[in-house]
Amino acid sequence: MKYFEKIKGDRMYLSPMCVSDAGIYTKWMNDKDVTENLGGMAKIVTYKDEKDWIIKNNNGYNFAMILRDGDRLLGNVSLMDVNLINRTASLGIFIGEKEDRNKGYGKEAIKLILNYGFNSLNLNNIMLKVYSFNERAINTYEKVGFKKFGVRKACYYRDGIVYDEVYMEILKDEFNETKDFIFIP
Secondary structure (H helix, E strand, O other), X not given: OOXXXXXXXXXXXXXXXXXXXXXXXXXXXXXXXXXXXXXXXXXXXXXXXHHHHHHHHOOOOEEEEEEOOOOEEEXXXXXXXXXXXXXXXXXXXXXXXXXXXXOOXXXXXXXXXXXXXXXXXXXXXXXXXXXXXXHHHHHHHHHHOOEEEEEEEEEEEEOOEXXXXXXXXXXXXXXXXXXXXXXXX
């Protein structure tokens, strides 16, 4: 079996990343539509780079998002900079293929990883950074319960325009008080 149901959702599950997916991740990490939202648009990623990254980071909290229908890889969702003493982390997510966006997969993956972070890892504060032009992502984050708490002005250059970086966070109590946000595996 290539994928493992570590965190179960309705339409998808989160699995440890698979080294054999390095090729598709390399494609995505060199796709402007994906990387412009991640801040890595100018970076060139080789197959070896991506394979090495997966091997190095697969023991953390980086998960492949797998669609139940056909066990198909959708993208990646991660908790980064996890600090179990201060109970904090940062969230990162991307969906690789354009046709998989705007279908609610990101929202489901975020709910799954938040539930895992708050109720399995006992985190209290999870934050993220998003560029101001990415209104679709900002709307999704707000629907899940994230709130804006800061802005770093004029810090991301894309196609001749400079954008802000928006900081958002959600606390465990805010997530858990809204029962429809909780997925119980």
